[in-house]
Amino acid sequence: MIELEGLTKRYGEKVAVNNLTFTVRPGIVTGFLGPNGAGKSTTMRMMLGLDRPTAGDVRIDGKHYDRLRDPLKYIGALLDAKAVHGGRTAFNHLLCLARSNGIPRRRVHEVLDTVGLSSVAGKKAKGFSLGMGQRLGIAGALLGDPRILMFDEPVNGLDPEGIHWIRTLMKTLAAQGRTVFVSSHLMSEMALTADHLVVIGQGRLLADTSMADFIAHNSRTYVRIRSPQRERLLDVLHEAGVTVVESGGATLEVDGTGAERIGELAARHRLVLHELSPQRASLEEAFMRLTAESVEYHAHSDASASPQRWGDGWKRG
């Protein structure tokens, strides 16, 4: 469990993190989202005692980070895959960390095996690809068999197989009752991994809800229905006071009513349905809607228009 209370970080005039209060609970994967510059990295660094909060508090299982005896046994973190001395071998890198927290040497072999780096354990880290560096960082996080795990952009540089592996790993860790806190920019990946979301923008807390609630609250959800008895179905829905939007063809769309209720209505009136599918917007759409105002670098929206215009101009000349 990680508890943040009024966490604030100022760099001179600029407020990077503003009065953040939330709790990361065990047993689930909690996603940490926010646009670039929202203060995610600063928050994670403060959780690990690397940056000092200007105000407020972070507690790991009730204690301040620097009060933890052998912190790697409480919380393992992947912050920056390249936070490794390139001249050191993968094994020695992990051994340094293990030694500092009284973790036995054989555990180093175990985590290297878990992340699939055993065959390159004796190779220097500077020859590693981004994906291999990422795996080494994950090995470091797992080293102390901690009950809390924190991953910052864990899939960076991994190939599809690696992405699937880390996703399964995080879910398994959570299913074992551990606290898993993961930040990512990849909404589609988050949608598959996280159960709960903490969203920040410009250093402030924007949302702290379950994945389903987040999507439901920040986008349109509706139910799509197809039926061979379309007319009768329309009558039944009308009688029940359900608003129906006809979206052309054979499908109907219903706002504001759950698929469960429609299913029950159809069953009661012995209506045949060929489709009854709740439609949810993607996490990305919901996220975009929520954070629309707090994005730092806006690209021009008419990306294509400008090169076209220019293209004609100078090519003729």
Place this chain on the structure above:
Amino acid sequence: MIEAVGLTKRYGDKTAVYNLSFQVRPGAVTGFLGPNGSGKSTTMRMILGLDNPTAGHVTIGGYPYRMLPNAARQVGALLDAKAVHGGRSARNHLLSLAQLSGIPARRVDEVLGVVGLHEVARRRSKGFSLGMGQRLGIAAALLGDPQVLLFDEPVNGLDPEGILWVRNLMKSLAAEGRTVFVSSHLMSEMALTADHLIVIGRGQLLSDMSVKDFISANSADFARVRTPDTEPRQREKLSAALTGAGARVLPEQDGALRVTGLPLPRVSDIAHEAGVRLWELSPHQASLEEAYMRMTQGVVDYRSTTDQREGFHEPLPPGTQPPVPVPGQGQPGWYAPPPPGQGGPHPAAAPGVPQAPAGPYGAPGASGAVPGAPVAPAANPYARPVPRPGREAAADAPPAVAATAAPAATPAVPAGPAGSDVTKPEDAR
């Protein structure tokens, strides 16, 4: 239009790319997929004339890259975002590129605006974040207003807004009739961006077809069915009725059923006959990731624990055999892509080759292992010294299943890190 014919590249003994022939057509976004070390980067480098093919050739608009008249105005590429002199400002970096190919200076300011870097144009790129570096690389690719664009992992380091922007940019470039060739490891992103896919594994072509065909060919469409949560008996009843009708039914994490092998109206009728009320009946296509994992299974050069395929072994429709790694997979010709539109057996499932289940989760009837579902925690998860999902997952599965499936499956599972050469040039570069 990019055209590769018999493209081959050897580094000493190691063949990075073997006999690759494909076309990347204008007007569409073509995704370029493959596991690490499959030869994607080498292929990209050969397209751009950075590496010379050992055999075969690749042309852009009919010319090899190095023969292109004023290549910078015909081809734009984002290969490595960090290939920038850090001490130079973003604007000067682009200006020096523009001057090389006689592009006017005002175009530099235009592309800086397009990628959203105009405010930091005069700052040295050393202080740029990965995402800003990526935008700068994209600006450089757009500089010559080229008809052909190549992007290698374009969304690396971008935030959600940037990812959306890149996706829309690529789609609009393709809509203007340009040729857009994108490599990426992010399947979910590719599914949203690409129209067409070229998949390679171990340097050979695995597939060259549209995204839709690719998914249909490599995995089964399914229906998600939910019965009233309040009456678990209804769920069992429906499950039995559907299985009786020849469907394959698997439980989903949230209590719904995943039904393969029956059309939606048929599922509806069966539920009706069985007197089961439905709370959901929705059509689904497997994800691109699932299809991709199925296709590239056995050609992954480099893997972590033995469990990485967990969740991708939900059985295929009846009558098809599960695709599994096959002995002798290094032989050319073995990777021939399946004919488009054919949802039948994977080419791997060559007749006559002994079929071993790929793992405990691939064993038919191993219903204890719910695909994609987290493994149920053991009585005392913290007592375990190693959070090793593979081993623990196996250990947590019902003993009967583990006992029967595991021994048969073990030999087919490539062991752990697979002793593969992970320091191959592809990775080190």
Place this chain on the structure above:
Amino acid sequence: MTAAQVVRSEWTKIRSVASTVWTLSLAVVVTIALGMLISALSANGFDGMDPRQRLSFDPTLTSFAGMSLGQLAMIVFGVLVVSNEYSTGMIRTSLAAVPQRGVFLAGKLGVATALALVVSTATAFAAFFLGQAMLGAHGASLGDDGVLRAVIGGGLYMTLIAVFSMGVATMLRSPMLSLGILMPFFFLVSGILGNVDATRRIGRFLPDQAGSRIMRVVVPLDDDTPYGPWGGLGIMVLWVVAALAGGYLLLKKRDA
């Protein structure tokens, strides 16, 4: 978290990078070889010296002549031990593992200092004996008055140079910046300040000028240095303590 764990961790760190071996062996080889070369040249040129020069000829100090270059390798060692953490980003991993920054710094510097002390003392003795062998009849023996003190002091001097560099590197973090300041300072600036009359009064209080006094057995005729051998080393220690204190305070205060 015990200090012993941190020490073991830091020992693993220091022995698992190639730069440790390179810098330390360079320091050893340069100090000894250059000392031997200058000793041999001095033995040859002794007969050509005027009486004044002969009187102030210090065989012990001559055999340590290689230290002027050898200390540069010790500086590189001291700087890299600390700033490698920063230049590679390893510092965040390290501080997450050992959040008590005082313990972390003490462990790191303790291990590096102990290693430097062993290597430096061995080097000093080797340089002395080999240098005296080159000097032959003009050489000194370890039993002579003040010689043992000078040899042990030579080892301490090299160690303190390394520790001073560690302190500076902790403050500055960047290896390039630290080396860019320390190397020219010890190689040029200190020498110039100490030899130009106008600045000598200040120059001789610089760490290397004061500290190297301990290696001198024969005091020059017109010597007016206001401190003795141990006093000089004391001045150097004050410099080192100041550098370490500055490093500690900044590490404690800064965000990693």
